[in-house]
Amino acid sequence: MKSALYLCLLLLGFHVQGLPKPSHSEEQEEQKAVHCPGDHAHGEGEKRSHCKIAPSNAEFAFRFYKQVAAEGGDKNIFFSPLSISVAFAMLSLGARATTCHELHKGLTFNMTDMEEQEVHEGFRDLLQLLNDPHREVQVSMGNALFIDDHLKLLQKFLDDVTNFYESEAISSNFQNISEAKKKINDYIEMKTHGKFVDFLKSLSSDTVMVLVNYIYFKGYWEQPFSSLLTKEDDFFIDAKKSVKVKMMHRSKAYNVYRDENLSCWVVEIPYKGNVAALFVLPDEGAMKQVEDVLLKETVSNWANSLKSRKINLYLPKFSISGCYDVKNLFQKMGVKEVFGDQANFSGMTESTRLKVSKATHKAMVDVNENGTEAAAVTVVEVMPISLEIPPPPVIEFNRPFMMLIFDKTTSSILFLGKVMNPPPITSTSH
Template sequence: MELSDLILLKLNVCVPKPSQTQNMAVHKMKMGFIVIVIYMCFFAPVHQAQPSSATISDLSLKNMDFAMNLYRKISNYHDKNIFFSPLSISTSFAALLMASDGDTHKEMLEGLNLEQLERADHPQLIPELFQLLNDNITQNGSLKLDQGMALFIRQQFEVETMFEDQIKKFFDADIKRVDFADTKGSISFINEYIKCKTEDKVRKMISTLDAMTRVMLINTIFFQGAWQMPFDSNHTQNAPFYIDNYSVVQVPMMFIEDKFYMMEDVPLRAKVLKLPYQEGVSMLIVLPNKGMDYTVIDDEISAEKFLSWIKKLQKTKLEVNMPKFKMEQSYSLHSLLPDMGIASVFSNSANLTKLSKEEGLKVSEVLHKAVIEVDETGTTAAAATTIGITPYSLPRTFIVNRPFFFFIYHEDTNCLLFMGRLIDPSKE
């Protein structure tokens, strides 16, 4: 892709490319790699902003319920694989909350399930909580979870100073001026920014751009996780995965035997398994019982249910069989969020006066892209601990060979970083 000298100069200054050493490190730790990108464009045509209250655990719980509601909206549209980052989406809209006022602000608060955290006497509480949550998740520096936000602003567009200061303060956002009238150059510049921020995993995020774009908000999140107990790649072999009663695919199935935390949700007719990553993050797998329609569980997923699963986990010796898989999913959230009550921000009645006093602003689209790769190892050094089976204590089995749900969460805060549903591991 050709870039103008100006764009190349900006990239060299603002977004240095990863070194060969960094690329090798990423390759070695690909096992729980996840990436998300969200962008919001504010186009010409409409008119007027206000945000705010509680604790990190309150915020995590509210984010989780929003995630479950959004999942149900997505699942209503198809019966395929699903994967997205609730934290990334919520963080983006938390930034947008600071730009909004009136009914637009109220709608977003309610749609994001954050209205109970709003405090008139503490208008910056919600962004403060997001800042504290991010600091808490990454506090010791050992967890590889990089979140980034960038605001691309049209060169002559005037952003309110308070909004610009707040988005830098609470979300450490990059503020960049762009000539959106040069659509080809802008697309190249923005895609290169995203590519660098996601360590080359997300390319060509956008292919078209309206020349009337005023502001573009981009949020990226990048996670690398190494299993606490890696699977032994020598034991990986092709095995059947039953998509439904009529469709079966052969997929690489990983194997490990060790002690894991699990529980059975008898009323729901499902089993739950926790697979810990290093540094305080885990994947929770919810596997419907054999013959159980996974869509029944769709209606039961909630923050309360998720927390009940975590509390009831018990350690037991298990043989775990789980498919390797890669997934890349994209969503046009502006088509989904109005059904969740977030509508006016996309319409000519949008009130974004805390972003700018310019009239005629609305959010044109919200794109969300997520990528995940799950395989046996996290780091090359961690790969070889296996426990032999003895005839004295044969372990139970947890065979993930049919559609399942998975959640990746930070254990100390119960913050839901990512969630998904895998129907067909042979489809990326």
Template sequence: MPSLLALGLLVATLCPAVLCHPGGTLDWKIQSQEDQDPRRLDQLRLAYSNADFAFSLYRQLASESPNKNIIFSPLSISTALAFLSLGARNTTLTEIVTGLKFNLTETPEAEIHRGFQHLMRALGRPDDQLELSTGNAMFVKEELKLRTEFVEEAQELYAAQAFTTDFQNPATAEKFINSYVKNKTQGKIVDLVQNLDPQTVMILVNYIFFKAKWKTPFEPNDTFKTEFYLDEKKWVKVPMMNRKDLRLPYFQDEELSCTMVELKYTGNASALLILPDKGKMAAVEAMLLPETLTRWMGSLQTRWIDKLSLPKFSISSHYDLRSVLSQMGIREAFSSQADLSGITGAKSLMVSQVVHKALLDVAEEGTEAAAATGVSISPVSEKMGPQTIIRFDRPFLIAIIHEDTQTITFIGKIANPQEN
């Protein structure tokens, strides 16, 4: 019986706010760009594959819980899986890479790892307007002898720290790992690892922490409680933030029956908010594809918005992704047939679990600090003619995109802002 490699895809992802970019468009066209910097080509291929993986995973999670909130970081999950693939061989490797939406005949394995290496470095560049940190770690049983090549590549390509861990004492190991994650996410992601199997010999971890402020914050005095419609018959009262008389990138997609706006944050990122028409959520979700996102971003046009209403909310998730990833084609790694011989040199390891925990907190300032709910009384607008009013008062989608790397860092669905 192989030992257990508990792949703690500590997709310990915290997003107390959302990302922002200056309103550019995604451009994943990498053909006929011989004059491009090779690193740029790596980045574009990676961004496209990561988007494909993000939407595939989203659709799988949404199909299992169609009326529930969803929040996860596809970037963190894909990075952890790519990190794992360093030690995978044969069918196990092919399944992981294919599950990540790469084709080894088009993109060699070395190029995939190089792409993630460049991505991690790009995300780690100092930005005084945006707090974004990501990293990897290995928690290893002392008796487990890792191949020197694996350790060196883990450090070079994924900047992975290695920590000796006493898995024979599960409570101590859990405390050690969870303390590391809590510290790296500034106290927001806690208890990522639970009920640890004492047979575990290694856990791979990836974390992401993001914090930013809205470029133009909402005024707390303009937040008031109003209805958020869960469906045609049910609604809940939620704190609704409001902004009036603003110019925003906007697009109404007649083909997919949805409306979207891009909200900017200080720093190098933006939030794309997608509001399906009533009864059209499933149809929009079914068409979540990299090509759809490219079309949306390319169609955004800055226009005058008379009023924008957005719920103030904090949602979190904790997923065991084993079954979901298996349905996406990553199966052998979870079986006794797993070939992770690149880690130790022997086929003695298998993946026992892939866990992911994420938190998304959106408030007036864009930080996790909660502001008191107020009631706003304002005069009736004296403007003549039709007004453009966008109310996110029913289930909507959110995608958080890092501009420089064109990477979807977080994606989610707000089905009920009251449910954490």
């Protein structure tokens, strides 16, 4: 039985463009302006490379969240900023000139502070740490390039995506759309443990390459909720509307912070394996003011302010998903050329002009008590008798809240979301 299951995908479709290839001299001038990727290795001794990219990845996460929230209205939000960052950073290996510059800027990498090589080394380090099979938490993240049989990619690009991003290069026949689509969908279904079946509904006849990034996470709470304490309760979507949910309950010590300036509670619930969920509960009517200042500095302040204290915690069981047109969102964030006829992927292929025609991201989450396995344990807690103290605060997530899944090993935000309207209890709910 699982306590939480998170999956997400990013699909990038590449489109053939019948455009004239820039002359050799033009291409050289463009690459002088914004050199990408860096070809010079920088040894950093024992310092872990992922630390250098962590601040930019966090900044991108909140920037993308705000773009989604601005368009989402009262919808649930759930996505993996890391999945999107990895996919587009890998894509930048083949980008040149303005196309590359826009990608770096969109991903919030300040290329005056670091070399392009360091970005890719950082992601290589991050992927190795996330995929470590010896971790208590199950995390798997990977990439694949489905490449048309007739598309000739530069060996340097193929070597780089394998070296930095552990990407598989899978030869595909895009002249046979149904065959290519089935191959991609079978791969996605396998890598996401059957959670995404027939994910790719259609494929353009002009497609010559599809990039897939997947992340799969299964975590067990360090201290599971007891299903015996889960009761039916109200979740207030707004002042006038509520739905019935299965509300979990636990009265224990958690790392908690009350942010009086932003009028919200922050509760950290740890998973086994150095990963934690941060649940943020704004006071009624305070969601927007919290979202407006959702920055890496804000979350860092929350994390540094957490203190262990006993609380009466109420958290609903819920399953939500999100599906996003990343192309549309990126264009609104200033990343445009990669999707247009001026796209420069001359670091990927010399023989064909390419542009990204489609970018789709989908994620899903399931949060519950952690169920029951075939085991039993008896725990007797002994504590000193103390003077009468005020009762612990009640923190009840019975109204819209935000959640953030943070991997402490890599300092990475794996997932970010907002629960506005959890699915109500149905007669078939367990």
